[in-house]
Amino acid sequence: MSQRKVSGDAGRATIRDVAEQAGVSVASVSRVLSGNYPVSEELRRRVMKVVRDLDYVTNAHARSLAGGGTPTVAILMDNITGAAFAHVAKGVEGAATLRGWLSLVGTTGNDPERELALVNLMRQQGVAAVVLLGGAYDQDEYQLRMARFARSLDAAGSRLVLVGRPSLEGDVPATTVDYDNEGGAYAMASHLLSAGHREVLVLPGHAGLSTAQGRLRGAQRAFEAYGVTFDPGMVRHGPYDDQHGYRAVEQALRDGPAFTAVLAGTDVVAAGAMQALRAAGLRVPEDVSIVGYDDIPLASQLTPQLTTVHVPYEEMGRVALRAVADLREGGGGRRKGIDGDHLVLGTHVVVRNSVRPPTRP
Amino acid sequence: MSQRKVSGDAGRATIRDVAEQAGVSVASVSRVLSGNYPVSEELRRRVMKVVRDLDYVTNAHARSLAGGGTPTVAILMDNITGAAFAHVAKGVEGAATLRGWLSLVGTTGNDPERELALVNLMRQQGVAAVVLLGGAYDQDEYQLRMARFARSLDAAGSRLVLVGRPSLEGDVPATTVDYDNEGGAYAMASHLLSAGHREVLVLPGHAGLSTAQGRLRGAQRAFEAYGVTFDPGMVRHGPYDDQHGYRAVEQALRDGPAFTAVLAGTDVVAAGAMQALRAAGLRVPEDVSIVGYDDIPLASQLTPQLTTVHVPYEEMGRVALRAVADLREGGGGRRKGIDGDHLVLGTHVVVRNSVRPPTRP
DNA sequence: TTGAAAGCGGTACCAT
DNA sequence: ATGGTACCGCTTTCAA
Numbered sequence: 001m002s003q004r005k006v007s008g009d010a011g012r013a014t015i016r017d018v019a020e021q022a023g024v025s026v027a028s029v030s031r032v033l034s035g036n037y038p039v040s041e042e043l044r045r046r047v048m049k050v051v052r053d054l055d056y057v058t059n060a061h062a063r064s065l066a067g068g069g070t071p072t073v074a075i076l077m078d079n080i081t082g083a084a085f086a087h088v089a090k091g092v093e094g095a096a097t098l099r100g101w102l103s104l105v106g107t108t109g110n111d112p113e114r115e116l117a118l119v120n121l122m123r124q125q126g127v128a129a130v131v132l133l134g135g136a137y138d139q140d141e142y143q144l145r146m147a148r149f150a151r152s153l154d155a156a157g158s159r160l161v162l163v164g165r166p167s168l169e170g171d172v173p174a175t176t177v178d179y180d181n182e183g184g185a186y187a188m189a190s191h192l193l194s195a196g197h198r199e200v201l202v203l204p205g206h207a208g209l210s211t212a213q214g215r216l217r218g219a220q221r222a223f224e225a226y227g228v229t230f231d232p233g234m235v236r237h238g239p240y241d242d243q244h245g246y247r248a249v250e251q252a253l254r255d256g257p258a259f260t261a262v263l264a265g266t267d268v269v270a271a272g273a274m275q276a277l278r279a280a281g282l283r284v285p286e287d288v289s290i291v292g293y294d295d296i297p298l299a300s301q302l303t304p305q306l307t308t309v310h311v312p313y314e315e316m317g318r319v320a321l322r323a324v325a326d327l328r329e330g331g332g333g334r335r336k337g338i339d340g341d342h343l344v345l346g347t348h349v350v351v352r353n354s355v356r357p358p359t360r361p
Numbered sequence: 362m363s364q365r366k367v368s369g370d371a372g373r374a375t376i377r378d379v380a381e382q383a384g385v386s387v388a389s390v391s392r393v394l395s396g397n398y399p400v401s402e403e404l405r406r407r408v409m410k411v412v413r414d415l416d417y418v419t420n421a422h423a424r425s426l427a428g429g430g431t432p433t434v435a436i437l438m439d440n441i442t443g444a445a446f447a448h449v450a451k452g453v454e455g456a457a458t459l460r461g462w463l464s465l466v467g468t469t470g471n472d473p474e475r476e477l478a479l480v481n482l483m484r485q486q487g488v489a490a491v492v493l494l495g496g497a498y499d500q501d502e503y504q505l506r507m508a509r510f511a512r513s514l515d516a517a518g519s520r521l522v523l524v525g526r527p528s529l530e531g532d533v534p535a536t537t538v539d540y541d542n543e544g545g546a547y548a549m550a551s552h553l554l555s556a557g558h559r560e561v562l563v564l565p566g567h568a569g570l571s572t573a574q575g576r577l578r579g580a581q582r583a584f585e586a587y588g589v590t591f592d593p594g595m596v597r598h599g600p601y602d603d604q605h606g607y608r609a610v611e612q613a614l615r616d617g618p619a620f621t622a623v624l625a626g627t628d629v630v631a632a633g634a635m636q637a638l639r640a641a642g643l644r645v646p647e648d649v650s651i652v653g654y655d656d657i658p659l660a661s662q663l664t665p666q667l668t669t670v671h672v673p674y675e676e677m678g679r680v681a682l683r684a685v686a687d688l689r690e691g692g693g694g695r696r697k698g699i700d701g702d703h704l705v706l707g708t709h710v711v712v713r714n715s716v717r718p719p720t721r722p
Numbered sequence: 723t724t725g726a727a728a729g730c731g732g733t734a735c736c737a738t
Numbered sequence: 739a740t741g742g743t744a745c746c747g748c749t750t751t752c753a754a
Contacts, residue, residue, distance in 0.1 A: 062731035423747035
């Protein structure tokens with residue numbers, strides 16, 4: 001906890017060093033560096049020369065303290081190696097950098113305590129916004145928890161942004177950037193149904209996860225729309241990973257029920273399902289069709305390339321950052337009684353080669 | 362005009378607010394919060410109650426300025442969505458969090474100017490270390506550039522850490538964490554050769570990229586060791602992406618040369634190569650064998666699962682952070698027998714199902 | 723044990 | 739156009 005000054009730290013030049021060496025006042029140096037105030041060409045050159053000589057950079061902490069400072073966004077996610085999250089992070093980071101903002105990243109490992117600790121840590125950093133990525137469990141508790149985060153952050157002049165998570169009910173100062181999750185699943189299931197599939201194995205994800213629930217609902221609605229009875233017995237819940245896809249298919253192949261297509265909750269799950277099918281000597285899509293969700297690069301790297309639902313992850317990240325940036329600039333006095341904007345982006349089916357009409361023997 | 366002028370609403374609560382409301386001095390509050398100084402139980406309780414009431418968190422910038430502060434690592438990489446990089450980042454971030462450190466992330470988009478700007482930005486932040494990920498181009502300039510970064514950072518009490526990049530020559534204050542890149546390629550090529558392959562299409566990566574060069578060298582050495590002439594005409598340089606793998610194979614299939622195996626520079630390139638082979642009606646591995654490099658999750662999601670070289674990316678990240686943390690704490694007394702400046706981790710071949718002896722008609 | 727006060731490195735307002 | 743200087747919020751002597 002106690003951080004002593006480290007050896008070389010004494011060597012870092014300060015604005016006073018620069019002022020002295022250039023024979024000017026600190027105020028002048030500050031002006032030259034900020035560039036937001038008229039300064040004589042002569043002074044500017046004198047100062048800049050010393051700055052280069054000393055390899056001086058301003059101390060960001062001091063600057064923040066004094067009022068200025070670089071706005072910073074914090075991106076908190078479950079796991080940075082998840083392709084979908086990584087794309088959102090890229091969108092946020094890219095948009096942040098474009099505006100000269102900084103990005104902090106933290107991973108929660110799906111641990112509520114770590115999430116709380118990180119939110120507080122970010123609050124200490126005085127970040128302009130905290131972006132939370134990914135689906136959520138436990139709706140009731142989630143709502144309470146996030147509302148608390150939102151207010152806490154808001155009191156510190158920061159903004160909570162929920163990306164790909166349920167938006168908050170009531171009068172809570174937060175921004176939500178979402179995608180048409182259920183609609184995407186509806187379209188994807190419809191695609192399968194219109195190809196003639198009726199017995200489809202559904203692997204929506206974890207039963208308690210918000211995104212999984214939405215995808216399942218979308219699929220159900222599609223079945224209804226097609227006048228096909230949706231059989232709950234065809235659903236297998238589990239994590240968004242390839243192992244789950246593999247096991248679920250392997251087991252269904254062994255113990256039934258019979259199916260002609262797999263509707264996977266994510267592309268990664270679809271990849272696992274594909275492996276299991278192959279291992280059983282089945283061809284995709286000749287014998288069984290598969291579709292995924294997310295449209296991460298993996299989808300087009302598989303053979304056959306996966307028909308899936310495109311989710312604009314990177315764009316969501318960009319949009320999220322833009323939203324807080326706008327709020328920050330335009331903001332000012334009007335943030336009373338606003339229950340947080342709620343932006344939702346569209347999804348669409350990307351047809352590739354993993355679906356064929358069922359061939360009944 | 363909103364009339365919300367409730368206590369402390371004019372921004373976030375400061376240590377003075379807490380002190381006042383608790384009827385104690387700011388010094389006492391500071392002591393209670395830092396916890397590194399004896400304090401009466403009574404005082405502690407009084408202060409903590411107010412802290413909770415006000416939902417107070419210390420201002421990290423002020424704390425840093427005053428000498429305390431959370432150590433922060435900056436991770437700079439080309440692109441956060443690259444699986445290999447993401448795993449290194451995960452390792453760094455995880456190890457950092459474990460120690461209560463913070464992680465900043467920046468992406469350079471392979472632009473030297475952005476890299477420079479980011480290094481300076483991180484220097485402003487007073488980060489404990491700047492971790493640079495990924496291969497490097499242009500050896501001579503690279504050496505100069507990095508040496509400059511290293512010294513600049515060092516003068517500010519920060520440490521430059523190069524991960525998966527060439528180490529620096531001469532007496533430069535930097536730490537390198539690397540893996541046995543050439544050795545991995547040597548082993549991988551040997552695997553192919555020992556299976557009987559002699560005509561192998563080599564897709565090492567960009568000609569100027571350090572990792573690509575190492576992988577190519579490793580392959581060449583393996584050919585020599587097997588007494589097989591290495592034909593430069595079998596090499597196709599290009600980026601580490603699936604498109605390059607696809608095009609290179611497609612073109613070789615059309616215009617020659619003939620080959621029975623593909624030695625790809627990364628798993629992603631291998632994925633592209635596999636697609637091209639399939640598109641041409643060739644089977645993997647019956648007609649053509651393929652091997653990759655990196656062992657990212659994709660390798661085992663492909664069909665057939667890819668035989669590849671495992672690189673301990675996440676561990677490298679952990680090791681990198683540990684190295685700087687040790688350096689920071691140890692200050693003078695470092696662990697004996699360990700050269701903390703250049704660490705290199707091992708690689709090994711992971712045999713899966715993408716290789717078979719060649720079948721010559 | 724607790725309090726008062728001197729910085730830490732900048733910024734910006736007030737003079738000149 | 740410059741210089742002087744009072745803060746920003748916190749940590750850490752130095753006294754009491």
